[in-house]
Amino acid sequence: MRVLSMLGMALACGATTLGAQRSHRIELGGFGTYTRYDPIFGLERQFGGGGRLGFFLTNNIGLEVDGSVTKAAPTAGGPTTQVRFGSVSLVLSTGGTYLLGGYSRLEMGVNPPYNFSLNAVHGGLGQRLFLTDRVALRIEARAYYPPNNPYFAGKKSLDATASAGLSVFLLGGGPHEAAPRPLPPAQRESVVVAAGRPPAPAVAPTPTPAFAPAPAPALAPAPTPAVERRTPAVHFVGEGGHADQFEFGAFGSYTRYDRAYNLKNQVGGGGRLALFISDKVSIEVEGGFQRPTQKLGTLSPQLVLGSVSLVFNAPAGRNLFYLLGGYTRFTFRDTLPPYDFTDNALHGAIGDRFFLTDHLALRVEGRAVWSPTTNLPGGKLGGQIIGTAGLSYFTAKGRLAQARAIGWQHQWFWGGQGGVLIYKTNRQPLTYDPIIGGHWLITGKRTALYTSFEQAFFVSPVLADVAIPNTDFVGTFSFSNVRRIMGGILAFPTQQRIQPVTGGGFALMQILTPELQGCSGCVTKADTVAAFDAADANASKAFFWVMGGVDIRQGRLSIFGHYIITSSAKGFLLQGPTHTLQGGVRYSLGTAKEEVTQEH
Missing domain, CATH: 2.40.160.20 (Porin)
Structure with missing residues (x-):
C-alpha cells in the first residue's frame, strides 16, 4: 500500500512539474474511444480509435486537431456504418487538468439512412498523467452538439465520447526552461565556494601614486554583424503587459455577400469585447448588424452576426498587428423566404490596431466568413468578405518595452x-x-x-x-x-x-x-x-x-x-x-x- 501511495504521489507531481513547462511543445497522441450515440440515430454504443496533434502556444493554452473513427451497428440490425469525427479545439490547461472546446465535423456514413454530415460544437474535460517528462497518459470525456440537424425530423442530438490513450511531447519546453536544481548544503555558503574556489583573503587597498599614468582604456568588443544580430522585439507591457486586460470596441462594416444570396454590398456596424490571456494571445467575442437589400427584388432582411475568435497579436512600434480565426453564427431575420435561415460558419481575418493614446487605438480589419454548408434554399456553400474600421479602448495603459527575439x-x-x-x-x-x-x-x-x-x-x-x-x-x-x-x-x-x-x-x-x-x-x-x-x-x-x-x-x-x-x-x-x-x-x-x- 505504501508503494502504491508513493507511485500516486509521483504521478501527481509529474502532472504538475513535468506538465508545467509545455510552451512551444508539440503533442502527438493516439487513443481509444467509447461513444454513446443519441437515441435518434438508432446506433449501438461502440468502441473506436483515433489520433491527435496539438501545439502549446503558452504553458496553459494550446491548439489541437483530432480525428476518430468507429464502426457502429444499428440497434434494429443491419450493416454497420463508418462514423468519422474530426475536430479543431482550443485547449486551456492547468497542471495536468485541461478544458477544451471547438468545432467538429461529424460524418455519419455513406449508406442510407446515415449518408449525411453534421456541423457541431464540442466541449471536453480531461487529465494528463505524466509518466515521464515526454510521455503522458491522457483521459478525456467529450460531448458533441449539432446546433442544426435537418435529418431525423430536425430533432436535436447529443453524442458523448470517452477516450484514453498516450501522448508524446516533442521539441522541449521552449523559452520557459525548468528551474535549476538547488545547490547541495555544503556548497551554499557562498557563490565562490560553489564555483570550486576558496574565498580570497582580504587585502588592503594599494595607494595610487599622485602622478601615475591613466590606465589604458579597455578595447571595445567587436560589433556583431547586422545579419547575425538578435534584434529586440517591441511589445506592450503597461501595467504588467496586455495580459489580463480587456479591449472594448465599436466598428463600422462593409460586406460583400456571396453571389448566391442575391444581396447588394452593404454598410453595417457592431461591437466587440476581448480578454488578453497573454501579451500575444487574446480571446474575443463580437456582434454585428446589417440590413442589406436584394439586387433583384424588394426584400431587405435583417442580418445578425455573432463570432468567437482566438487572436494572435504581434506588437510593432505603436501598432499591434493581429491574425484571428474562429466560429461565426449569422442569422437572416425575415418572415419571407429565402431569408429566414441561420448558418454556422468559420472565419479568418488579419488586421492592425494603431494606438492614438495609451488606451485608445484605431482598429482596421479584413475578414472572410465561410459556411461549409448553407441553409439558403438551393445553396451549397456560402462565403462573405467583411471590412471593418473602428475604435478600441484598452483598460490598462500600454507602454513600450524591449524583449529579445530569436x-x-x-x-x-x-x-x-x-x-x-x-x-x-x-x-x-x-x-x-x-x-x-x-x-x-x-x-x-x-x-x-x-x-x-x-x-x-x-x-x-x-x-x-x-x-x-x-x-x-x-x-x-x-x-x-x-x-x-x-x-x-x-x-x-x-x-x-x-x-x-x-x-x-x-x-x-x-x-x-x-x-x-x-x-x-x-x-x-x-x-x-x-x-x-x-x-x-x-x-x-x-x-x-x-x-x-x-x-x-x-x-x-x-x-x-x-x-x-x-x-x-x-x-x-x-x-x-x-x-x-x-x-x-x-x-x-x-x-x-x-x-x-x-x-x-
Whole structure:
C-alpha cells in the first residue's frame, strides 16, 4: 500500500512539474474511444480509435486537431456504418487538468439512412498523467452538439465520447526552461565556494601614486554583424503587459455577400469585447448588424452576426498587428423566404490596431466568413468578405518595452495562410473565392527556400469552355476546386522586425474533377470521351509566380501578408494570370543548421 501511495504521489507531481513547462511543445497522441450515440440515430454504443496533434502556444493554452473513427451497428440490425469525427479545439490547461472546446465535423456514413454530415460544437474535460517528462497518459470525456440537424425530423442530438490513450511531447519546453536544481548544503555558503574556489583573503587597498599614468582604456568588443544580430522585439507591457486586460470596441462594416444570396454590398456596424490571456494571445467575442437589400427584388432582411475568435497579436512600434480565426453564427431575420435561415460558419481575418493614446487605438480589419454548408434554399456553400474600421479602448495603459527575439537566420518555419484567389474563365468575368493552405520556409542569411500547398474552394461552381481538338465541337465544364503547389526562393533584404519580402518560382495548378455540363456538336459517345480528354489535358499547367509582401516577426512567430501573381498558360481552364491576396502565420520549430565541432 505504501508503494502504491508513493507511485500516486509521483504521478501527481509529474502532472504538475513535468506538465508545467509545455510552451512551444508539440503533442502527438493516439487513443481509444467509447461513444454513446443519441437515441435518434438508432446506433449501438461502440468502441473506436483515433489520433491527435496539438501545439502549446503558452504553458496553459494550446491548439489541437483530432480525428476518430468507429464502426457502429444499428440497434434494429443491419450493416454497420463508418462514423468519422474530426475536430479543431482550443485547449486551456492547468497542471495536468485541461478544458477544451471547438468545432467538429461529424460524418455519419455513406449508406442510407446515415449518408449525411453534421456541423457541431464540442466541449471536453480531461487529465494528463505524466509518466515521464515526454510521455503522458491522457483521459478525456467529450460531448458533441449539432446546433442544426435537418435529418431525423430536425430533432436535436447529443453524442458523448470517452477516450484514453498516450501522448508524446516533442521539441522541449521552449523559452520557459525548468528551474535549476538547488545547490547541495555544503556548497551554499557562498557563490565562490560553489564555483570550486576558496574565498580570497582580504587585502588592503594599494595607494595610487599622485602622478601615475591613466590606465589604458579597455578595447571595445567587436560589433556583431547586422545579419547575425538578435534584434529586440517591441511589445506592450503597461501595467504588467496586455495580459489580463480587456479591449472594448465599436466598428463600422462593409460586406460583400456571396453571389448566391442575391444581396447588394452593404454598410453595417457592431461591437466587440476581448480578454488578453497573454501579451500575444487574446480571446474575443463580437456582434454585428446589417440590413442589406436584394439586387433583384424588394426584400431587405435583417442580418445578425455573432463570432468567437482566438487572436494572435504581434506588437510593432505603436501598432499591434493581429491574425484571428474562429466560429461565426449569422442569422437572416425575415418572415419571407429565402431569408429566414441561420448558418454556422468559420472565419479568418488579419488586421492592425494603431494606438492614438495609451488606451485608445484605431482598429482596421479584413475578414472572410465561410459556411461549409448553407441553409439558403438551393445553396451549397456560402462565403462573405467583411471590412471593418473602428475604435478600441484598452483598460490598462500600454507602454513600450524591449524583449529579445530569436535569430531569424537558418530556421525551419512551418505555417498556414488563407485569402482570396482572383481569376476569370472564358465564360465568366473576374471573380474571387477563398484559398487556404500551408507552407514550409527554410531561411538562410537574407534568402529562404519556400514551398507551399494550397487549395481554392469556389463558393459557386464556375464554367469554362474547352475546344475539342480536330473538331468544331466545344464542351462546357464546371468545377469548384483548384489545387496549387509552389516552390521558389524568397528574399528578406532588410533583416528588420517589419521587413519586406519578395521572391518568385514555379507553380503547378490543377483543376479538380471538371464536370461536363454540355457539348455543342457532340453526338456519339466517342465525342463525349474526346471532350473529357480535352478537359483533362487543359486542367493541369505549370506557371511562373512572383510574390511581394511584408513579414512581421515576434520571437518565434511571424505574421505576414503578401500578393502573388502567376503567369498565364494557353488552354488552361482559368484564363490569363491569377492573383492571390493572403495573410498567415508561421512558427519556427528550431535551427536548420547543424553546428560542426572538433575536439583537439
